[in-house]
Ligand SMILES: Nc1ncnc2c1ncn2[C@@H]1O[C@H](COP(=O)(O)OP(=O)(O)OP(=O)(O)O)[C@@H](O)[C@H]1O
């Protein structure tokens with residue numbers, strides 16, 4: 001079984017559209033396919049018209065306990081069509097990161113859950129959320145391949161270096177090769193700018209850009225709003241042709257422009273420069289203070305221990321790639337607090353607020 005994560009932390013670049021339609025087209029070509037929705041937004045689930053209300057019947061219940069019960073992935077599988085099975089998500093999945101933040105082996109939950117399905121499918125596709133947190137990390141850990149949809153916007157390549165760094169980290173952790181493929185999406189062939197951006201993508205991802213290009217096609221949007229794949233919605237559309245061609249290319253690796261070797265993927269232009277940021281906290285009664293955030297999968301290890309600079313003052317310099325991060329301070333290994341000196345906050349789905357750090 002080949003496991004392919006469809007990942008890019010940039011929102012709205014075509015991950016879900018690709019996950020649904022590539023799965024449907026691979027199944028149409030006679031392969032047994034499983035699609036897993038790993039996004040708390042549950043767009044694949046909604047886009048396939050599956051009821052999202054019950055956490056007990058979602059991927060969440062197979063990764064964490066829900067109401068005291070943990071189930072096997074196979075038990076939450078729904079059949080969409082001949083050869084195409086699906087595992088839904090719902091909003092509960094957003095609590096996954098914090099629920100598992102202190103648990104050993106948290107980054108391998110999905111990999112372990114998928115292993116029991118090895119005999120049942122030729123392909124498992126994973127629709128990742130638009131973030132690089134524990135859900136995406138779990139997906140990458142389970143994958144042999146990562147497909148990165150890139151839309152034709154000005155900033156589309158921004159942030160892909162950070163994703164490649166994480167893929168490299170996962171490669172080192174799992175010890176197995178993870179192939180990376182970039183897929184150009186929402187291509188408007190009438191515009192010159194789209195052609196230029198496509199050239200940029202091919203330049204950046206050199207030999208690992210897929211030959212198939214997914215054109216801008218309103219039928220793909222319509223299909224999702226009717227809860228259908230493009231295969232079931234409109235077989236005359238350009239979107240159908242493109243995704244069928246993509247399925248052919250995925251099945252026939254030789255038609256790729258070529259795989260990149262890991263060493264080439266570390267080309268300097270893809271790895272953004274890290275920037276140093278200092279975080280400080282006044283906590284006179286604390287015995288220790290660590291930092292947990294989206295940059296370390298919410299795991300306050302000793303690498304993120306702050307130094308006590310003067311009486312009651314704690315500080316730590318972090319070296320981070322450009323991007324937006326959320327974090328909290330962890331006092332005495334048990335009390336999680338936001339950074340009161342930082343006015344940028346986001347609602348923490350689990351409790352309170354997370355502080356936001358923007359590195360540019
Ligand atoms: N080739 C296309 N042509 C026209 N519309 C498209 C195309 N691909 C995707 N869309 C539309 O663009 C929007 C974003 O696409 P999609 O949901 O697949 O992105 P995503 O990367 O999964 O987003 P998120 O990061 O929020 O999960 C959707 O409304 C979708 O229907």
Ligand SMILES: [Mg+2]
Nearest residue numbers: 015016039043
């Ligand atoms: Mg999506």
